[in-house]
């Protein structure tokens with residue numbers, strides 16, 4: 192198994208803690224589709240092609256969102272070590288195959304806001320449980336919108352009953368298309384449930400309660416426990432659509448970083464979040480969603496936010512398994 196080496200003026204232990212923070216990012220089905228090439232002057236972030244979801248995510252869009260989230264954690268963790276991260280995304284010949292390359296751009300003292308976000312990294316979780324009937328107030332909403340803007344992305348907040356009904360319909364429509372797609376269902380099953388010793392996937396304790404047909408929002412079924420009578424979902428969660436300004440890998444990497452800044456900002460404010468990705472995953476529904484947002488913004492993911500009870504962490508692969516040797520770089 193590979194060993195972590197020194198880089199960017201930091202020792203192996205510091206680099207290991209930076210990569211551990213990166214690995215705690217959310218990823219679609221907890222696939223953890225990232226790898227890192229560590230060199231003395233840089234850390235390259237690569238996609239792991241063995242962890243693609245060819246049916247659910249044929250264009251690798253969510254793979255790049257997940258890698259963008261890992262990059263955001265990595266940036267924060269480097270700042271804690273005093274390194275100002277100089278990031279070039281989709282670097283091309285400079286780092287063949289990499290989604291991003293991070294170099295030392297001088298020294299920095301992490302600011303209080305980023306320190307709080309980094310402290311939230313091990314506590315952030317996808318929470319699929321029903322939320323409490325408590326509204327997210329406008330100040331919290333503003334903080335989430337600002338988090339997206341800081342990462343060059345856009346957060347569309349659903350506010351009107353018409354928009355809410357429209358997005359519910361799109362979630363349901365995409366969900367039903369995916370229920371009829373055997374390959375999508377096989378990928379879901381492969382990453383769901385109790386898989387002894389597994390360091391990836393969604394275990395039963397993180398699955399939330401079992402979705403039911405009459406639920407307003409069509410949640411993905413990770414085979415959680417049956418619901419106790421009366422334990423229904425909240426009536427009015429905050430639902431937001433995270434959008435990029437561009438189509439394609441660069442916009443997706445930006446949106447991934449924005450997604451993670453939003454999720455960590457939510458965590459620092461005691462908010463829980465889960466995903467409703469189906470309408471962005473199914474191409475024809477994504478086009479409808481895009482048109483409903485005016486046609487310019489590119490929807491990347493849909494989040495549901497509110498207040499809930501704590502949920503356990505999902506597993507992660509050890510850092511040693513995430514290291515890539517220079518001669519096995521993968522194409523982006």
Ligand SMILES: Cc1cc2nc3c(=O)[nH]c(=O)nc-3n(C[C@H](O)[C@H](O)[C@H](O)COP(=O)(O)O)c2cc1C
Pocket residue numbers: 215216217218219220221222253254256257260315316317318319392393397411465466467468469492504505
């Ligand atoms: C791009 C992306 C899309 C996701 N879509 C869904 C989804 O539609 N439904 C869901 O329940 N979880 C979704 N998730 C959450 C992942 O399953 C979760 O991040 C992963 O299991 C790791 O768990 P954690 O977030 O608690 O660390 C998504 C995550 C990412 C990054």
